[in-house]
Amino acid sequence: MLKTISKIGNSQGLIFDSALLDLAGLRVGDQxxxxxxxxxxxxxxxxxxxxxxxxxxxxxxxxxDDYQDTLKKLA
Incomplete structure (x- = not known):
């Protein structure tokens, strides 16, 4: 995906669209x-x-609990 660095106030940044954030499992405010x-x-x-x-x-x-019998056989 091609992105362009933009001027944001006195800084520069990348803007991630919602589709990209969804793919990465990120939300606004995540670290x-x-x-x-x-x-x-x-x-x-x-x-x-x-x-x-x-x-x-x-x-x-x-x-x-679910694998109690299997774990006993392996022991």
Whole structure:
């Protein structure tokens, strides 16, 4: 996708249309990390919050319960 750097106030920036944001799973206000590789390539990586500990524990408990027989055979 070809984009043009635009003047925004006293700065420059890229404007991402809603289709591009949807593809990347981003919304206005999300934080991203930008890294610059040798040669000038930029990589924009969304910063995702980790799920709450309770949700992780619930998923582990459900998995252990669902696969209890299989896990016993593997032990």
């Amino acid at each position: 991203v990390n930008i890294t610059v590789s040798p040669g000038g390539s930029m990589v924009i990586t969304p910063i995702r919050k980790a799920p709450p500990l309770a949700a992780v524990q619930a998923t582990i408990a459900k998995t252990l």
